[in-house]
Amino acid sequence: MDELLARAHRLGADPRNTNYAGGNASAKGTAVDPVTGDDVGLLWVKGSGGDLGTLTTEGLAVLRLDRLRALTGVYAGVEAEDDMVAAFDYCLHGKGGAAPSIDTAMHALVDAAHVDHLHPDSGIALACAADGEKLTAECFGEQVVWVPWRRPGFQLGLDIARVKEANPRAIGVILGGHGITAWGDTSAECERNSLHIIRTAEAFLAARGKAEPFGHLVSEYTPLAPETRRERAAALAPTIRALASQDRPQVGHFDDSAEILEFLSRAEHPRLAALGTSCPDHFLRTKIRPLVLDLPPTAPLDEVRSRLRELHTAYREEYAAYYARHAGPGSPAMRGADPAIVLIPGVGMFSFGRDKQTARVAGAFYRNAVNVMRAAEAVSSYAPIEEREKFGIEYWDLEEAKLRRIPGPRPLATRIALVTGAGSGIGRAIAHRLAAEGACVVVADVKGAEAVAEELGGADRAVAVTVDVTSEEQIAAAFRRAVLAFGGVDLVVNCAGLSVSRPLLETTARDWDLQHAVMARGSFLVSREAARVMTEQGLGGDIVYIASKNAVFAGPDNIAYSAAKADQAHQVRLLAAELGKHGIRVNGVNPDGVVRGSGIFAGGWGARRAATYGIPEDELGAFYARRTLLGREVLPEHVAAAVFALTGGDLTRTTGTHIPVDAGVAAAFLR
Known part of the structure; x- marks a missing residue:
């Protein structure tokens, strides 16, 4: 089994040998039957739906060889060959393992200890050529035999077994319209034979091929x-x-x-x-x-x-x-x-x-x-x-x-999310939650985006874009990256933010402009670009603003930040009214101060807020919790949960609203 897995990994790692999840490989051997204590012949073969390059023991089907071969006695012919797949379940050895694939019969019936079935481009080219049988003979002589097209199944396994028996010098076959099968007495010999067929076909096609097979340049x-x-x-x-x-x-x-x-x-x-x-x-x-x-x-x-x-x-x-x-x-x-x-x-x-x-x-x-x-x-x-x-x-x-057999989709499967400010704190938590629920995520931030995208699982789950939300050009580039990576955008979360906490008389015009540029102007620009993509798609969508309880709560020494958040909160209402006809829902989340895990608080705002309230900075989270009705601290994952609640499919008739995530701040109740 170890030799089989190693061979599968080597063959599957090279796309010239087979495509992703294409083909299968097997080995025959003996093991002790735990019931009788006797040796029993087994077949280990890649199961249904697996990939050779990443095959594990769990991806193998393990079956008794004697029972598999005994199926020839009950096989009723081509018209009934699909029934044989159900019979494979009665040939399994032990618990667990993968479901046997349709190609199991090929591996069981061919009289060789090791068998590979692969889909190399070169082999399929011969298999799909109009005169493939003639070309196969020219390319390989007696080494490789042509087998006319037959749908994969029990009969094809019988056909290949007979071909091997009738052609003792053959190392494999070209399967018309399909691919190749090779065999060997050892794993190494089987791998050599597979690679010989593939590379020989490549060389033959290169040597014999005419120029411009696709015709002239238009x-x-x-x-x-x-x-x-x-x-x-x-x-x-x-x-x-x-x-x-x-x-x-x-x-x-x-x-x-x-x-x-x-x-x-x-x-x-x-x-x-x-x-x-x-x-x-x-x-x-x-x-x-x-x-x-x-x-x-x-x-x-x-x-x-x-x-x-x-x-x-x-x-x-x-x-x-x-x-x-x-x-x-x-x-x-x-x-x-x-x-x-x-x-x-x-x-x-x-x-x-x-x-x-x-x-x-x-x-x-x-x-x-x-x-x-x-x-x-x-x-x-x-x-x-x-x-x-x-x-x-x-x-x-x-x-x-x-x-x-494919597991059912998660709630956000097929949805493509772009989250600003996702390099840390609340944005990072939102990106993680959306990805965990099945979304593809575009992680957007001025820094930290690459690391978060890697945390989410790499390019098939997430991509990173470096974007300053005050720049129209960078926002447009971020959406271009999103649609090229995943095809479009369905869900946008405006989470990018910062805060400079000062009393009114110490707040400068620069403080005001900076916070409004990032949060009020930035979320407007992001939402405008999102609406362009979503309306063109015609698939509806969600835009979520991470506003703040400060949007409705008047606290001290925080005019620029709170005014910018109030601007965001009203954008939710305005855009909900305008975009509803396109099936685009716009909602907001109003968190209380999120201290732990927050990029804003870690950047110095926490120290300033603690000074405002006359408490040590490390007690700020507990201070915020004590003033709430629930007496609980708000964490980034709580905000992420609210975003999922709004977008996960249960609130499809909700738009233009804000969800408080503040553990109950009575002064911030929505009216």
């Missing part, structure tokens, strides 16, 4: 300069995400890699894109074909948006017709007709999924498909499996069962 589709195309992508992202989210909200990913841009700049890209992807792992994530814009990247934005909407309507109609052509009485319901991949010549590719990782992986799979098309067209012509077969995979009961 000048009007020449990629824009990097900065220009990313600005263009950011301008289009909210529109594209809205189109991809008609059936259900989606998170997006943008890719302007050289492979994608080169493909879209060539004459043959419309024909090839229309043929769709082929390998089952590809089109399960990308749908059978993408939506492709047919305008140059320099076309006016309004014209592009209008054309995208027209193409989206046509795409949905075509997808519904595809479903109707092939669905039978027992087919699962149509899962949605929106595209998972949107291609914009000269700009790049947008991919979508239920979370950032799924969206990113969908894009990576389409990039794999482009590589496959390039290589297949270079030596032959690209010929993916026919549409009916694709439908049979996409709406397979076994794939439906795999989807049912």
